[in-house]
Amino acid sequence: MAAGATGGGSIASDTYAETRNWLLMPAWLILAVLSLAPVFLMLIYSFLTKEFRGGVIWEFSLAAYDQFFFDRGLFGDEPPKIEWTYITIFWRSIWQAGAATLLSLVIGFPTAYYIATRPAHVRPIWVFLITIPYWVNLLIRTVSMKFLLRDQGPLNDLLISIGLIDSPIHIVNTDFAVQLGLFYSYLPFMVLPIYAAVERYNFALSEAAADLYANKWVTLRRVLLPSVKSGVIAGCILVFVPSLGSFLAPDLLGGAKNLMIGSLIEEQFKGNAGNWPFGAAASMILLTMVLIILMIFARQQAKAQKAEG
Amino acid sequence: MSAEHSIAIDVKDAVKRYGSFTALKKISLSIMDNEFFTLLGPSGCGKTTLLRMIAGFEDVTEGDIFLYGQEIANLPPYQRPVNTVFQSYALFPHMTILENVGFGLEMRGKSKADARKRAGEMLEIVQLSQFSQRKPSQLSGGQQQRVALARALAPQPKVLLLDEPLSALDLKLRKAMQLELKHLQRETGITFIFVTHDQEEALTMSDRIAVMSAGELQQLGAARDIYESPRNMFVADFIGETNLLEVSVDQVVNGRAICHLGGGHELTCNQVDGIDVGSKVHMSVRPERLFISQEPTESESLKGRVLDNVFVGTDITTIIDLADGPNFTVRTSNSDRGNKRIFEPGNEVYVNMELGAARLLVD
Amino acid sequence: MASRRYEIKAYTGFKTITLLCLFVLYAPLVVVTVYSFNASKSITIWEGLSLRWYADVFVGPESETFKLAARNSFLIAIIAATVSTTVATLASTAIVRGGQFKLRTVSFGLISLPLMVPEIVTAVATLIFFNSIALERGLLTILVAHIAFCIPFAYLPISARMQGIEDSYEQAAMDLYATRRQAFTKILLPLMMPGIISGFLLAFIVSLDDFIITNFVKGAGVETLPTAIFGAVKQGIKPNIMAISTMLLSVSIIFVTISYFVSKADNTK
Numbered sequence: 001m002a003a004g005a006t007g008g009g010s011i012a013s014d015t016y017a018e019t020r021n022w023l024l025m026p027a028w029l030i031l032a033v034l035s036l037a038p039v040f041l042m043l044i045y046s047f048l049t050k051e052f053r054g055g056v057i058w059e060f061s062l063a064a065y066d067q068f069f070f071d072r073g074l075f076g077d078e079p080p081k082i083e084w085t086y087i088t089i090f091w092r093s094i095w096q097a098g099a100a101t102l103l104s105l106v107i108g109f110p111t112a113y114y115i116a117t118r119p120a121h122v123r124p125i126w127v128f129l130i131t132i133p134y135w136v137n138l139l140i141r142t143v144s145m146k147f148l149l150r151d152q153g154p155l156n157d158l159l160i161s162i163g164l165i166d167s168p169i170h171i172v173n174t175d176f177a178v179q180l181g182l183f184y185s186y187l188p189f190m191v192l193p194i195y196a197a198v199e200r201y202n203f204a205l206s207e208a209a210a211d212l213y214a215n216k217w218v219t220l221r222r223v224l225l226p227s228v229k230s231g232v233i234a235g236c237i238l239v240f241v242p243s244l245g246s247f248l249a250p251d252l253l254g255g256a257k258n259l260m261i262g263s264l265i266e267e268q269f270k271g272n273a274g275n276w277p278f279g280a281a282a283s284m285i286l287l288t289m290v291l292i293i294l295m296i297f298a299r300q301q302a303k304a305q306k307a308e309g
Numbered sequence: 310m311s312a313e314h315s316i317a318i319d320v321k322d323a324v325k326r327y328g329s330f331t332a333l334k335k336i337s338l339s340i341m342d343n344e345f346f347t348l349l350g351p352s353g354c355g356k357t358t359l360l361r362m363i364a365g366f367e368d369v370t371e372g373d374i375f376l377y378g379q380e381i382a383n384l385p386p387y388q389r390p391v392n393t394v395f396q397s398y399a400l401f402p403h404m405t406i407l408e409n410v411g412f413g414l415e416m417r418g419k420s421k422a423d424a425r426k427r428a429g430e431m432l433e434i435v436q437l438s439q440f441s442q443r444k445p446s447q448l449s450g451g452q453q454q455r456v457a458l459a460r461a462l463a464p465q466p467k468v469l470l471l472d473e474p475l476s477a478l479d480l481k482l483r484k485a486m487q488l489e490l491k492h493l494q495r496e497t498g499i500t501f502i503f504v505t506h507d508q509e510e511a512l513t514m515s516d517r518i519a520v521m522s523a524g525e526l527q528q529l530g531a532a533r534d535i536y537e538s539p540r541n542m543f544v545a546d547f548i549g550e551t552n553l554l555e556v557s558v559d560q561v562v563n564g565r566a567i568c569h570l571g572g573g574h575e576l577t578c579n580q581v582d583g584i585d586v587g588s589k590v591h592m593s594v595r596p597e598r599l600f601i602s603q604e605p606t607e608s609e610s611l612k613g614r615v616l617d618n619v620f621v622g623t624d625i626t627t628i629i630d631l632a633d634g635p636n637f638t639v640r641t642s643n644s645d646r647g648n649k650r651i652f653e654p655g656n657e658v659y660v661n662m663e664l665g666a667a668r669l670l671v672d
Numbered sequence: 673m674a675s676r677r678y679e680i681k682a683y684t685g686f687k688t689i690t691l692l693c694l695f696v697l698y699a700p701l702v703v704v705t706v707y708s709f710n711a712s713k714s715i716t717i718w719e720g721l722s723l724r725w726y727a728d729v730f731v732g733p734e735s736e737t738f739k740l741a742a743r744n745s746f747l748i749a750i751i752a753a754t755v756s757t758t759v760a761t762l763a764s765t766a767i768v769r770g771g772q773f774k775l776r777t778v779s780f781g782l783i784s785l786p787l788m789v790p791e792i793v794t795a796v797a798t799l800i801f802f803n804s805i806a807l808e809r810g811l812l813t814i815l816v817a818h819i820a821f822c823i824p825f826a827y828l829p830i831s832a833r834m835q836g837i838e839d840s841y842e843q844a845a846m847d848l849y850a851t852r853r854q855a856f857t858k859i860l861l862p863l864m865m866p867g868i869i870s871g872f873l874l875a876f877i878v879s880l881d882d883f884i885i886t887n888f889v890k891g892a893g894v895e896t897l898p899t900a901i902f903g904a905v906k907q908g909i910k911p912n913i914m915a916i917s918t919m920l921l922s923v924s925i926i927f928v929t930i931s932y933f934v935s936k937a938d939n940t941k
Contacts, residue, residue, distance in 0.1 A: 014771025
């Protein structure tokens with residue numbers, strides 16, 4: 001997603017121009033079949049009828065979307081009422097993802113800034129330290145966070161033993177635990193784009209601002225932030241989108257009460273109680289939301305590039 | 310409040326160290342009110358360091374800095390009524406140039422409307438009003454430079470600092486801006502402190518020049534004085550062109566020193582305090598103070614052979630080799646073509662100078 | 673008299689937040705690692721150091737499950753990484769060194785598609801795909817799914833590396849009568865090796881670690897390490913899970929570190 005305007009970076013040469021179609025074929029084949037086609041199939045499935053033991057019957061039906069949005073059948077006796085259950089779940093997911101993004105921003109921005117202003121030879125080490133946890137299995141990271149925050153977990157033990165609290169703070173199975181889990185999962189994605197932007201920033205601008213009577217915080221707000229805006233937005237998107245469709249954090253840390261889109265979808269394909277078309281429909285809605293966000297972002301980037309050109 | 314001859318910036322025994330490296334080795338100088346003052350020197354001499362210390366971006370390791378009598382060394386930059394024109398201009402890319410120029414005023418508490426109004430006036434002065442809604446990246450280098458200037462002057466600082474602001478401009482534009490800056494200083498009456506490595510630029514624009522090298526002040530004075538009476542070898546060599554000769558002082562008679570140039574050649578020149586008989590020192594003679602003749606003349610005359618002539622447009626530079634002695638570079642103006650004779654290489658000629666042309670240098 | 677330096681880049685509190693951030697990132701992992709050495713049976717009470725849970729993983733009651741799952745995971749990871757790295761290398765050659773052509777941007781978009789789509793959507797879509805062609809869910813479906821989403825992860829370091837190599841070397845080779853293929857295999861490939869290795873390691877880790885997509889397409893009888901761990905966690909966090917987790921996260925960290933240092937190696941000098 002951090003690709004340049006040409007997509008794929010600069011053209012180094014055209015040495016292999018002749019054979020390029022053959023070279024690309026394996027990638028095209030695999031990805032067209034396994035990435036692109038499935039999405040269209042998913043779209044189709046969302047308009048099919050559900051099979052009772054999982055799977056679908058190849059019969060056209062609007063039942064899935066109907067179930068999502070409306071209380072009764074569209075064509076029933078009474079006028080349809082909006083079914084809020086699923087919409088609420090989607091809304092809650094947006095809210096949770098937003099909160100996690102905000103948390104990542106508040107912690108991630110100062111971190112990215114601090115690292116970017118370290119001496120040049122030290123910076124890669126910091127970046128490395130920040131990104132290593134990302135490469136640890138997400139499941140393990142989420143499990144370890146759950147372990148840490150449990151009522152009988154080490155965090156509560158510690159707080160009780162040093163006398164800060166009397167009885168364990170109940171963190172797991174709350175909204176906050178989920179946000180914390182999402183923050184923990186995707187923080188490096190907030191830090192890296194902001195880091196890249198601050199590294200490119202010309203600090204002579206900060207000097208000029210100070211020279212013109214602005215103190216440091218005003219300089220941050222009016223000179224630095226506007227200059228690194230694209231990095232901040234990229235970071236926010238890179239955290240928000242995965243958080244929206246996340247499954248592990250809500251499932252392990254949120255408990256049954258706090259259903260999010262990921263859990264909702266997962267349920268539809270588990271065992272015999274599932275509803276495949278419904279799951280496909282929910283996935284399509286999620287995908288559409290994500291694509292809209294990405295398109296807005298891409299348009300913003302194009303505009304910004306044009307302004308700088 | 311600033312009287313005619315009060316001191317705008319007073320630097321007292323300023324020292325700047327970075328770890329074990331000393332960038333400024335105890336500099337003291339005073340810059341007057343309403344003066345165009347230049348810090349001149351090669352890269353690394355410390356001139357930019359001193360400027361940044363006055364602006365507030367470098368701390369003072371030792372010593373004091375006073376602005377119209379007020380101590381400023383401990384003030385952060387945004388509390389000093391001093392503004393800078395940066396070498397890279399540092400215009401805020403996301404603001405229009407009107408917003409850029411108004412920024413300092415906003416920071417000082419003016420309302421956005423007032424700031425914009427005054428910024429508009431400043432842009433008129435630098436003749437960029439029609440671009441006021443553009444972003445810096447849409448302007449040429451020369452235009453950006455004028456915006457940087459307007460932005461620094463808008464808050465009406467007590468002193469304006471300019472850090473090699475013309476170095477990115479091409480020659481013609483540069484010369485035009487030099488005059489404009491001089492003019493601007495006269496009009497506004499604000500003290501300008503100008504940093505450059507270009508000695509010709511310094512000579513053109515400045516009231517006074519401080520020549521610096523390796524963290525030390527070499528000489529401070531008016532442009533003409535520095536040119537005609539360089540104090541030491543560095544200044545003589547750095548400013549303008551000169552013939553630098555190693556001489557030994559044979560005799561001192563009535564304020565005159567008779568110096569031996571090597572190979573039996575002798576010159577008489579004015580004596581300088583601190584130089585006595587037997588001293589081995591350097592002597593500086595400006596090429597334009599010499600003239601060539603076929604026969605010896607009544608001035609100091611040295612016999613030699615023409616090596617080469619170089620045509621440089623307005624002048625002809627002739628290099629003459631003294632037998633067993635040093636070479637001399639003589640600059641002759643091209644104005645009197647008909648009457649001036651050009652001596653071809655190989656010819657035996659005489660190099661002549663009047664008494665005051667040669668100058669002994671305290672090293 | 674000296675003055676204090678005006679640190680234009682420093683903001684109060686930023687350093688603290690950074691350290692806090694690092695602490696939060698590593699604390700859970702450290703805690704799990706420490707508790708994996710807990711001698712006590714209960715995960716809440718600390719009873720001293722012991723390796724018993726590591727032993728339990730290998731020989732205890734659930735060890736067969738885990739061993740099988742681990743075997744599956746590594747097998748799939750190796751194959752998926754190999755295939756996706758190869759495909760990514762070829763694709764990268766076309767995109768970086770194929771000149772400007774109409775499908776270039778689209779190709780790059782296609783390759784980065786898996787990165788931009790939420791993983792659960794990919795999981796659902798892939799499952800539906802297998803269902804629609806009536807392919808039996810199992811190891812094969814997992815492998816195929818992994819190959820697809822590993823390609824972008826392998827692609828990024830490879831193409832980055834390739835862009836950094838000037839094509840003057842290949843042109844020199846062809847000037848000396850090498851064919852395009854020879855220039856590729858004898859010149860470009862060796863120079864790109866660090867990028868290829870780096871891409872392979874990343875693809876390997878991504879495959880090894882994957883949970884969501886694997887969980888969807890694996891079918892009832894097959895487990896990989898992450899799905900096995902998840903299943904076990906659902907029954908409650910037990911100490912042997914910590915042991916496995918510690919082992920798995922160590923593998924990840926080691927591989928990523930190797931990948932990092934390999935990609936830094938500059939063999940063009």
